[in-house]
Amino acid sequence: MNRVPSYRTTQATITLQNFDVIGQDSKLSGLVGHTGLAKSAGAQAAAQIVALDMSPPLHAASNPMTMTANVVGSASLTDDEVQKIRTFIDRHALEHKAFGELRLNRLIDAVPKIYCIYPHVVPFHEEDGRYARTRFSCSGFVFEAYRKARIILLEIADLPDAGLPEIQVAYQGHLALLQRHGSGAAVLGLDGDGPWKVLFCGYLFHALNRDAASIRGTPYTPRIEDRYFPAEVSPA
Amino acid sequence: MNRDEMVRRFDEIVAEMMRRQGFPKTLRSISRGTTAEMVNILEGVGEISPSGRIEGSIQTDKGHIVFAGVTRNRSDPQVVQSPGEADAAPGVTEYSAVQLLNEVAAAEPPRGLLCAVELTQFSASQKQVLLPLLWTYILRNRNSNKPDDLVAVSAAIRKYIAILPMSRISEVAVLLDSGNRAQLSIELEIEVAKMIYRNFEVHPPVRADQYPELASRLFEMAHAYTNPRVLLRDKYSAAASLSIEALASLRSTLTAQALKLGSTSPHRWFSELISDDLDDLYEHWIAKNSDAAAWLREVRGLDMAPVMTQ
Numbered sequence: 001m002n003r004v005p006s007y008r009t010t011q012a013t014i015t016l017q018n019f020d021v022i023g024q025d026s027k028l029s030g031l032v033g034h035t036g037l038a039k040s041a042g043a044q045a046a047a048q049i050v051a052l053d054m055s056p057p058l059h060a061a062s063n064p065m066t067m068t069a070n071v072v073g074s075a076s077l078t079d080d081e082v083q084k085i086r087t088f089i090d091r092h093a094l095e096h097k098a099f100g101e102l103r104l105n106r107l108i109d110a111v112p113k114i115y116c117i118y119p120h121v122v123p124f125h126e127e128d129g130r131y132a133r134t135r136f137s138c139s140g141f142v143f144e145a146y147r148k149a150r151i152i153l154l155e156i157a158d159l160p161d162a163g164l165p166e167i168q169v170a171y172q173g174h175l176a177l178l179q180r181h182g183s184g185a186a187v188l189g190l191d192g193d194g195p196w197k198v199l200f201c202g203y204l205f206h207a208l209n210r211d212a213a214s215i216r217g218t219p220y221t222p223r224i225e226d227r228y229f230p231a232e233v234s235p236a
Numbered sequence: 237m238n239r240d241e242m243v244r245r246f247d248e249i250v251a252e253m254m255r256r257q258g259f260p261k262t263l264r265s266i267s268r269g270t271t272a273e274m275v276n277i278l279e280g281v282g283e284i285s286p287s288g289r290i291e292g293s294i295q296t297d298k299g300h301i302v303f304a305g306v307t308r309n310r311s312d313p314q315v316v317q318s319p320g321e322a323d324a325a326p327g328v329t330e331y332s333a334v335q336l337l338n339e340v341a342a343a344e345p346p347r348g349l350l351c352a353v354e355l356t357q358f359s360a361s362q363k364q365v366l367l368p369l370l371w372t373y374i375l376r377n378r379n380s381n382k383p384d385d386l387v388a389v390s391a392a393i394r395k396y397i398a399i400l401p402m403s404r405i406s407e408v409a410v411l412l413d414s415g416n417r418a419q420l421s422i423e424l425e426i427e428v429a430k431m432i433y434r435n436f437e438v439h440p441p442v443r444a445d446q447y448p449e450l451a452s453r454l455f456e457m458a459h460a461y462t463n464p465r466v467l468l469r470d471k472y473s474a475a476a477s478l479s480i481e482a483l484a485s486l487r488s489t490l491t492a493q494a495l496k497l498g499s500t501s502p503h504r505w506f507s508e509l510i511s512d513d514l515d516d517l518y519e520h521w522i523a524k525n526s527d528a529a530a531w532l533r534e535v536r537g538l539d540m541a542p543v544m545t546q
Binding site: 080083084087090091095097099100102106113114126127129130132133148150 | 473
């Protein structure tokens with residue numbers, strides 16, 4: 001199958017492959033605010049893609065949620081790559097499904113223990129360093145899933161620096177919710193004055209907007225403008 | 237009832253309570269006219285912290301009772317609960333940890349509570365109270381057919397293994413025992429294997445073959461789930477790969493055989509997956525225990541004979 005470059009959806013129905021990357025716009029037009037993986041292949045309604053995503057909590061195969069696909073990125077995964085990603089998700093599924101059992105007020109309190117903005121993935125440690133769960137950002141979950149398939153989409157060490165105002169644009173919902181409950185950005189990993197090398201969702205679609213050999217051979221080094229897809233789209 | 241009858245009845249009650257408990261609080265309760273239900277203590281354990289506060293768990297004929305952050309009243313052997321004074325872990329409100337312990341001790345704690353427990357950090361003495369409660373919950377609910385119960389049991393398993401002293405880690409082999417009348421579901425086996433791996437990723441074994449029983453159970457898992465006929469089924473590859481990786485994390489001599497199961501699989505992606513994860517394990521170990529890291533390289537056959545150069 002020929003690989004399709006990343007694209008903004010314009011049709012009500014789109015055709016996806018297993019674990020294609022779905023992007024949903026935030027309220028600020030053009031910025032990709034949330035991302036996840038398409039649960040299954042085939043023609044689907046763009047407004048209701050059944051997705052595996054780190055919401056939080058993680059929605060894995062046994063409890064998928066729907067997302068609106070405003071942007072789609074595909075690596076045209078091989079069968080072997082699909083199996084690796086599926087195994088990665090199965091390993092984490094029950095770990096995050098547990099959080100669905102929490103009442104809303106406890107879930108909000110629990111967010112910093114199951115979710116992070118920076119770094120994109122980090123265990124939640126007991127005092128002696130052991131850990132029972134792994135925290136992801138939504139983009140971090142997608143990045144790590146592909147990494148397990150030996151597809152390193154981004155050069156993590158070379159991500160652009162981002163200050164708190166830029167991060168707030170992307171994570172305004174999460175940060176506002178925490179603020180209402182008396183927590184700050186530090187609980188999600190943004191401690192100190194910054195800047196931080198945050199893995200924004202939009203970066204993933206630029207990484208996937210290349211030829212197949214580049215996607216698998218060379219991690220993409222994004223620019224801060226790549227928070228948007230396409231990069232030239234920015235809020236007025 | 238006239239006064240004489242009342243006195244006689246009172247004496248009978250006191251005598252019965254003294255026979256059952258021999259505890260001054262009984263006398264006091266009765267003299268106050270309270271009608272609190274009595275419980276018989278079957279067994280239990282308590283710990284007095286340096287601050288003098290007491291935490292403990294007792295098994296009674298009416299179920300588990302947990303007490304935490306209580307103080308001894310010097311003039312009276314009864315204790316007075318003061319949950320806000322417990323030595324909770326830093327960053328956690330003391331009351332929440334103590335409250336959770338009390339709620340988990342209930343006969344049928346709600347499922348969401350186990351998930352809240354997983355997210356809470358407990359002090360060392362609180363962990364000693366929590367461990368038997370979690371173990372009881374796991375054994376009582378592991379065979380449930382309700383998917384939501386399995387979610388809660390999985391949370392209990394992860395927390396239990398994450399706080400279990402490393403010296404007692406062999407005990408979790410019971411959970412993987414295939415002789416159990418109702419074998420653990422594959423979802424829960426994944427959680428056990430994953431947590432074993434994570435524990436030893438952080439604390440590499442100081443020598444090989446310290447945990448033979450645990451290794452045997454994991455090898456049985458690996459052998460069952462790497463079968464090419466089942467490997468592609470839902471969750472089987474997760475269980476298979478984690479059992480092999482957990483075996484390696486134990487520094488078990490069964491690791492070589494388990495790795496062979498992976499490398500001879502017709503599914504090349506499966507052996508690649510394990511290889512990548514063991515690369516990660518090596519990176520963790522190299523900074524913690526060079527002997528363990530060297531062992532891992534050797535068992536994977538990565539140590540080549542040195543190339544002689546002139």
